[in-house]
Amino acid sequence: MASQFFVSSDVVFGKDSVKELPKMLKEYNAKKVMVVYDAGVKMAGISEKVLDEIKKADVEVTIFDGVIPNPTNEVVEEAAAIAKEKDIDVFVAVGGGSSIDLTKAVNILMTNEGTIGQYGGMNMVKNPVLPLIAIPTTAGTSSEITNVVALTDTVNVCKYVIIDNKIVADKVIADPEFTKTMPVSVTAATGMDAITHAVESYISNMATPLTEYHSLKALQIFYEYLPKAVADGSDMEAREKMMLGCLIAGFGFSNANLGLVHGIAHTLSAHFHLAHGMANATVLPYVMEYNADSCPEKMVELAKAINLPVSGNLEEDKYLLSKELLKLTKELGIKTLSEQGITEADFEMLAEDVLKEPVLGFNPKQNVTKEDVIAILKKAF
Template sequence: MAKEFFIKTDVTFGADSVQELSRVLHAFNAKNVLVVYDKGVAAVGIADKVLAAIDEKAFRVVCYDGVVPNPTNEVVEEGYAIAKANQVDAIVAVGGGSSIDTAKAINVLLANGGGIMDYEGIGNVPKPVLPLIAIPTTAGTSSEITNVAALVDTASVRKYVLIDNKIVPDKVIADPEFTRTVPPFVTAATGLDAITHAVESYVSIEANFLTKYNSLRALQIFHEYLPRAYRDGNDMEARENMMLGCIVVGFGFSNANLGLVHAIAHTLSAHFGLAHGDANACVLPYVVAFNAEKCSKEMIELAKAINLPMTGDEEKDKFALADELLRMTRKMGIKPLREQGRNTKITESDFDMLAEEALKEGPLHFNPRQDVTKEVIIDILKKAF
């Protein structure tokens, strides 16, 4: 059966690559540029470095720094109002997945109008969008090269996605130096988010030879370099490889899609404000163990790829990856669900609601096991608690 493998983005990678920004904007014939970032990126000086790389004589620059974790429809509308009022013709997104996803959504509204939820789902963006340049500052989401924007609707309290090839950034400027200031707990969460992308896309029912090649190679990179980046944020070889791994895995999961981990994580983020990487990391080992009953071959392939010891007994070896991921999450200080929650702590009384909401999530359609029930999800939540 024929499979599609879509890659769009032009990537400039390496130290000081941000100095290419003005040249890139000139190539897009830009005049009025919106720069999107959050206050954390501003606080560590990265926003200033990006703004300094834009020729102020050639471009009129306006900024939107209101990005929040798990960006909401209100944030998108606020950024869109600024962009529209200033007749923006190009966007620069600086930050992690939240900033890049916010910029993607603003871009959709600039080109198409309406409300952002009009474009929820797959392939629902009718008109081509404006040039978008993504400058990632974390190594985790791969939003800089994917066709996905994840947002939160505060009215219905749910996380939803726009998936459309039109919204993929046109240009990525990937400077590993911008990840140097990321603190260890964020390095861990975003790195485990990337590992989730690698594992879920490898076992997705939509996976094919091309996606699996990228997903497996990315897992090898993350397994080797994430612990180093976590221990020492100034280890630039590790930082560089983590950023490279995010690009590689983005090629895989944007074509193969994800699964049960993301279905649960989206619900945790929407209702309790968990950062996306933390939400994934909490449940990842337990979902991998659940899926191993269906795709033992693939789980063993991944385990062998990162040189985990094998016994030769398939019934034992299919759980080797799940055990290793549990070890990694604990070693890097990922808190259990009982200690998570931005405003309200999660309790076991929330599990029934969370499971029902997770069952409505789109990524479930791509999970290797399709026998996911409310009871299955509650059991996973209990183990992660």
Template sequence: MSYHFFVQSDIVFGKGSAGELPGIIKSHGLKNVMMIYDEGVKAAGIAEKVLEQVEKADVKIIIFDKVLPNPSNELVEEAAVLAKEAGVDGFVAVGGGSSIDLAKAVNVLMTNPGTIGQYGGIGNVKNPVLPLVAIPTTAGTSSEITNVVALTDTQAVCKYVIIDNKITPTNVIADPEFTRTMPASVTAATGMDAITHAVESYISNMANPLTEYNSLKGLQVLYKNLPKAVKDGSDMEAREQMMLGCIIAGYGFSNANLGLVHGIAHTLSAHFHLAHGMANATILPYVMEFNAKSCPEKMVELAKAIDLPVTGNMEEDQYLLAKELKKLAEDIGIRTLSEQGIEEKDLDMLADDVLKEPVLNFNPRNNITKEQILDILHKAF
């Protein structure tokens, strides 16, 4: 049997790696570069540091700093108009998944006609895109190395994805110094997002030996270092390891896809604008509990990977991971759905919409019912 495993980005990793940005820009022969980031990155002083490096490349710089969480089609179109008017020939995206995803989406429209919504799904981007340098400031989404963009359709009130190898960032600068100022709550939520990527991709029905290796290794690195990074944001060894684990897990999930956790999280974000990482973190333990009977051996392998005390009794051991993830979420301050403003009356509507999520096709337990989703939502409530 043959397996496909896609890896593309040229990665510069480690403290001080941002200093290589001018050379990267020059290597692409860029003249008009759009920098994309949000207000948080600007307030933390990170945008200014990156801008200093871009200026060394002697290029014209166009700024788009209006990025919002769960970026919408309208925001993509707005940025694309500005980029086209300025004759942009390359991008530098600085921030978390929202900034990098927005840049990837705008990049699609620079060389492909129409509106961004028409590119939803797998393999619908026809033309190659422009150079894009991704500089993550969180350790969670893995957007810097994946072929995936997650956007919000405000008219349909849903999140959808564009999956295409062409949209993967050309270069990545993974400098853990840029995660130093990330608040503990964001560190926790984005870190749990990365752990979700690791475990969901490992049990995905699209997983193969190449993806499984990355998913397991990513989980090990993330599980060991997340509590340290949340407890002490200046622990740069833990910060660097979190960034490393995020990239490793990203290779796994971008090839194996995800499952029910993300299906629920996408719906929560679309309707209530929950931060993606926090939505995943809240739901994760209960979906792992739900999935356990469909892939008990893999659940035990995940438990063993992080040294949980297996007993040899499959009926018990298959739930060890779910229990540990619930404890981890509580220890690092992940909030329940009710604590995030969701009301019990909202759960029925949410369950209906989760059933429409394409990502459920990759979940190991299939034929999922509305009642089963409601049970998960109530447990997370």
């Protein structure tokens, strides 16, 4: 059976790769550049390094540093208004998933009319967008190479995604040095987000041999190097491997899609502003336990990929991965739902909203019920 595998970005990887930025801007004949980042990137001194390189390209620079976690439609519209007023012709996004997603969303509105909310769903973007250079500073979301934007709709209180091959960043500058200043908690949460991408895309009902290869390889890298990156943020081998793993995982999940973990995480983030990686990590082990019945062989393959001791008894072995992920989240200090301020009184409302999440369509176990979701939330509590 034929299957499609889409990869688009031109990636420059490694130390000092940011030095390629002036050349890239000249290639695009850039005149007016918008640089997008958040306060954390500024505090870490990363934005300064990027802006120093941009100066060499002799362009007019507009800075938008109002990025917030789980970016909202309102922030997108605000940044887009500035970009249109300044007649921006190239974007440079610096940061984690929030900065890159926001920039991809703003870019849609530069060449497509209306409001950003109307582009939710798959393949809704009509016109090609402007050049975008993504410079990730976290190893987690893979937003720099995916065709996905995740945004928060504050009116309907939900997170939604825009999926379209037109919106992928044209060029990616992946410099592991830029992840060195990430706080331990962010390293852990974004790393668990990356593990979620690898695992969920592997068991997705849209997975193909090409996506499965990337998902497995990424999981092996994360499993070995995430604990090292959390233990010592200056371990540059671990930082480099995590960033490499994120690129590989992104190739997999942007083609295979994700599942119930993301459905729950989107809902938690929309209602309680939980950081996306943390929301994923909190429920990941329990969703994998829940999904094990529907794809036991794949669960065993994932366990084998990270050298867990397989007994040969499928009924037992299918739970090896979920148990190991639970152990890992505890080791990395991932908080429970109760530690993040969620109460059991919220479960009913959360579960009802989770069932509306489109990503459930890609989950290996179908016909998820409200009771199923509440049971998972109780375990993660």
